[in-house]
Amino acid sequence: MRRALLLAVALGALAVPASAPGAAAPQELTFVASDGAKLACTLIEPTGTPPATGWPAVMLFHGLGGTRQDVVPLGVRFATTFASLMCDARGHGQSEGLFGLDGPRDVQDTGELFAWLAARPEISDTQIGAVGFSLGGAAVWNATVAGVPFKAIVPVITWTNLATALAPQGLSKSGLVSLLAAEVPESRWDPELLAAKSSLATSTNMAALNTLAASRSAISKLSKVATPTLLIQGRRDFLFDIDQALAAYKVLKGPKRLYLGDLGHPPGSPPASAPDASTYADEAFRWLDHYLNGASNGIDKRLVELAHDPYDAKTTTYPTPPPTKTVSVTLPGSTTMTGASGKVVRSARITGGPNETFGVSTVVVRYSGAKSWDRLVAVLATGGTAITAGGVKVAAAQGKVTIKLMNEALRVASGRKLTLYLSSTSLAQSSANALYLAAVAPDAKITIGRVTLNVSKLTKAVSR
Amino acid sequence: MTRVLVALAAGAVATVTFAGAAFAANTGSITVWHTPMVLAGSQSTTVHITVPQTTDPIAATTIYVPNGYGVNVSQPAGTAIGTVDATAFARDNGLTLPLSGTVVTDDPASYTAASATCAGTTTSRAVWILNLSVAGSTLPVPLYVNATTGAEQSLGAYRLSICLPPPDVPAGTPGRAFQGAQLLDALFTVNGVFTTPTGGGLLAWDTLFTPYNPGRGTPNTAGTFEARAFVPLPIIARLQATYRKKTRTYTLTGRVSEGGLPAAGLTVAIARGPSAKALKRVASVKTGRTGAFTLSGKLAPGKTTLFQASAFALESDYTAQGCKAPPPAIALAPAGCVKATLSPWTAKSATARVRS
Numbered sequence: 001m002r003r004a005l006l007l008a009v010a011l012g013a014l015a016v017p018a019s020a021p022g023a024a025a026p027q028e029l030t031f032v033a034s035d036g037a038k039l040a041c042t043l044i045e046p047t048g049t050p051p052a053t054g055w056p057a058v059m060l061f062h063g064l065g066g067t068r069q070d071v072v073p074l075g076v077r078f079a080t081t082f083a084s085l086m087c088d089a090r091g092h093g094q095s096e097g098l099f100g101l102d103g104p105r106d107v108q109d110t111g112e113l114f115a116w117l118a119a120r121p122e123i124s125d126t127q128i129g130a131v132g133f134s135l136g137g138a139a140v141w142n143a144t145v146a147g148v149p150f151k152a153i154v155p156v157i158t159w160t161n162l163a164t165a166l167a168p169q170g171l172s173k174s175g176l177v178s179l180l181a182a183e184v185p186e187s188r189w190d191p192e193l194l195a196a197k198s199s200l201a202t203s204t205n206m207a208a209l210n211t212l213a214a215s216r217s218a219i220s221k222l223s224k225v226a227t228p229t230l231l232i233q234g235r236r237d238f239l240f241d242i243d244q245a246l247a248a249y250k251v252l253k254g255p256k257r258l259y260l261g262d263l264g265h266p267p268g269s270p271p272a273s274a275p276d277a278s279t280y281a282d283e284a285f286r287w288l289d290h291y292l293n294g295a296s297n298g299i300d301k302r303l304v305e306l307a308h309d310p311y312d313a314k315t316t317t318y319p320t321p322p323p324t325k326t327v328s329v330t331l332p333g334s335t336t337m338t339g340a341s342g343k344v345v346r347s348a349r350i351t352g353g354p355n356e357t358f359g360v361s362t363v364v365v366r367y368s369g370a371k372s373w374d375r376l377v378a379v380l381a382t383g384g385t386a387i388t389a390g391g392v393k394v395a396a397a398q399g400k401v402t403i404k405l406m407n408e409a410l411r412v413a414s415g416r417k418l419t420l421y422l423s424s425t426s427l428a429q430s431s432a433n434a435l436y437l438a439a440v441a442p443d444a445k446i447t448i449g450r451v452t453l454n455v456s457k458l459t460k461a462v463s464r
Numbered sequence: 465m466t467r468v469l470v471a472l473a474a475g476a477v478a479t480v481t482f483a484g485a486a487f488a489a490n491t492g493s494i495t496v497w498h499t500p501m502v503l504a505g506s507q508s509t510t511v512h513i514t515v516p517q518t519t520d521p522i523a524a525t526t527i528y529v530p531n532g533y534g535v536n537v538s539q540p541a542g543t544a545i546g547t548v549d550a551t552a553f554a555r556d557n558g559l560t561l562p563l564s565g566t567v568v569t570d571d572p573a574s575y576t577a578a579s580a581t582c583a584g585t586t587t588s589r590a591v592w593i594l595n596l597s598v599a600g601s602t603l604p605v606p607l608y609v610n611a612t613t614g615a616e617q618s619l620g621a622y623r624l625s626i627c628l629p630p631p632d633v634p635a636g637t638p639g640r641a642f643q644g645a646q647l648l649d650a651l652f653t654v655n656g657v658f659t660t661p662t663g664g665g666l667l668a669w670d671t672l673f674t675p676y677n678p679g680r681g682t683p684n685t686a687g688t689f690e691a692r693a694f695v696p697l698p699i700i701a702r703l704q705a706t707y708r709k710k711t712r713t714y715t716l717t718g719r720v721s722e723g724g725l726p727a728a729g730l731t732v733a734i735a736r737g738p739s740a741k742a743l744k745r746v747a748s749v750k751t752g753r754t755g756a757f758t759l760s761g762k763l764a765p766g767k768t769t770l771f772q773a774s775a776f777a778l779e780s781d782y783t784a785q786g787c788k789a790p791p792p793a794i795a796l797a798p799a800g801c802v803k804a805t806l807s808p809w810t811a812k813s814a815t816a817r818v819r820s
Contacts (some may be wrong), residue, residue, distance in 0.1 A: 198557070341551075432600065434599030438560055441551070
């Protein structure tokens with residue numbers, strides 16, 4: 001479960017040749033950061049004589065709990081054209097220092113590594129790009145908005161707004177947060193981050209959490225970024241949903257492209273084994289080749305690309321974010337639920353179809369008689385498959401709340417029933433759905449009245 | 465006994481009953497019910513234990529099965545005999561966690577040391593494993609079943625013993641509860657295990673809770689307190705129907721009793737229809753002091769109509785009377801009786817037929 005849930009970015013499956021023609025033997029290096037912390041790195045360079053301006057290079061960033069070894073296969077693949085530098089993030093693997101969740105110190109590391117790489121005689125001073133997965137993707141974003149002069153970037157399955165990713169509407173995805181937090185031993189955590197750990201999981205002290213998240217989120221500064229950016233995000237990713245990338249795509253000013261594929265954190269496929277792994281890896285390569293080397297390969301067309309699910313080696317492209325429409329369904333009733341296992345289940349069918357969810361669906365819940373009931377979690381499912389989920393804090397004894405569901409793209413066959421689960425925890429939908437793990441106290445109680453489900457979907461489904 | 469009368473009585477004696485409990489920091493409760501609530505039978509038994517988070521973490525819980533019950537301890541190891549739902553507070557991450565899973569029998573021979581520590585015998589008659597699972601992780605909690613001996617026999621014929629590790633000792637302490645999990649609530653249902661007695665009345669499931677000394681990981685034996693679950697058996701809903709052709713009027717009369725006593729002040733739902741499979745709720749009526757109810761209405765001639773009465777009672781507090789008698793087992797629970805409950809139940813009458 002742990003590895004499945006985490007950022008299993010051992011990218012060996014990314015159509016990487018078993019041997020690496022054109023790549024010199026990896027060099028193991030130790031980089032000493034300005035604060036004295038030693039960072040363990042690997043540098044892979046093409047064989048042969050470097051061009052007069054030096055090898056174009058790519059900095060590769062691994063995910064949370066991983067090491068640079070996770071991205072070595074991608075570096076090997078890129079070595080036909082690029083030098084690749086990959087380092088264990090601070091607090092990870094063989095690197096010293098403390099884990100800062102892409103905080104200011106991590107950004108400084110990236111800047112220093114960039115300068116160190118650019119200063120190498122065999123490496124170009126300016127033709128340096130970056131690719132990062134999940135935690136590493138945010139490292140790329142945060143370094144870019146901080147002014148690290150990457151020529152092109154490829155952030156993959158990551159966040160641009162940490163607060164809305166981990167605690168949308170102020171309610172923590174406590175199960176995911178707890179599991180992610182366990183990936184790095186507390187002894188390797190930055191004290192500032194460690195102090196906020198409990199708030200991260202329990203959704204308490206949101207002001208402190210928002211402050212911490214803001215300094216690790218690029219979204220507010222992206223409108224000033226002109227760096228050519230290929231965003232790769234998962235169609236189905238309960239940690240970093242489509243909106244984390246779509247919001248960035250909308251405000252970026254420079255060349256940009258958004259690929260939405262079958263990879264992602266659960267329930268998406270791990271990047272290495274995603275059925276479209278070679279497709280998105282090829283696009284990443286071509287993006288860097290175009291913007292670092294000037295290759296004319298057609299990748300520079302601004303568009304949003306949606307891979308089909310199940311993957312059929314085809315994608316549907318849009319000049320702008322895909323058009324959607326919202327279907328509203330009223331789910332009447334009055335049901336009282338009690339304690340951690342309490343749940344309300346209501347179903348509906350959407351006419352027409354097939355349908356493919358896309359965009360932010362919402363659930364409007366009228367409730368009363370809330371006693372010690374401090375949260376409401378909604379999971380929308382079809383059959384046993386969770387489509388999306390969301391949660392909100394409940395403060396009053398009665399009233400109306402609107403739960404925004406994550407932007408997840410899933411095809412729903414014609415006539416299939418949609419089932420909405422309301423509870424204090426996502427476990428109400430399935431014992432395997434630990435996204436919102438925390439529950440209310442045993443004596444908590446609430447009565448759920450009329451519910452309105454607003455489902456956002458593509459105007460025309462593209463998956464078959 | 466009636467639920468209305470019980471509530472009135474609770475106010476009258478509250479001062480006396482709560483005099484001891486008011487100073488007790490620790491509390492907990494147990495509720496027990498059967499499906500169905502009949503004598504000499506029942507298919508399943510549900511036990512619901514709650515312990516507030518503010519109570520010191522519980523080290524040991526001993527549930528006494530009243531005399532007269534039959535207990536089947538002959539299931540082979542590995543038999544799934546029920547399900548469990550629980551709630552725990554994980555101190556390590558500050559989360560309240562829902563847990564659920566199966567109840568499965570295991571071989572007592574595999575638990576000799578643990579049984580000796582928890583139940584005072586190396587050879588428990590049966591061991592049930594409460595599998596508390598969340599997000600792919602399972603915490604198996606053994607429950608030891610044994611016949612009572614000595615002074616305990618006054619509380620019941622069998623005892624069910626559960627022991628839990630301390631959650632509030634420093635992280636890293638050997639034997640500490642996983643993630644510092646403190647159990648707040650556990651509801652388990654077992655099937656085909658308990659046979660209800662042949663004699664009715666209010667059957668008391670006594671339970672002793674021994675808390676830990678806070679932060680020390682040692683049981684606070686002097687702080688052991690008692691809670692009681694009263695199970696009224698049997699629950700009976702009777703219904704008779706008559707019809708006067710002259711006035712085309714039917715009259716329903718019935719009575720609801722719990723544990724042989726009238727169930728007063730309850731709402732009885734009346735369903736009617738042309739067949740037992742097509743009954744729809746059409747009216748409701750309250751029971752009187754004797755548990756009786758009456759309802760009349762018009763029926764068109766020439767039809768066969770079936771009626772059925774149904775009633776339910778929620779779990780209710782019974783501390784005022786329930787902790788008073790029988791006298792608290794002070795020798796076993798020095799901190800006294802803190803809570804008593806009455807079972808929730810549902811009951812349906814047989815159908816009554818009217819030919820109009």
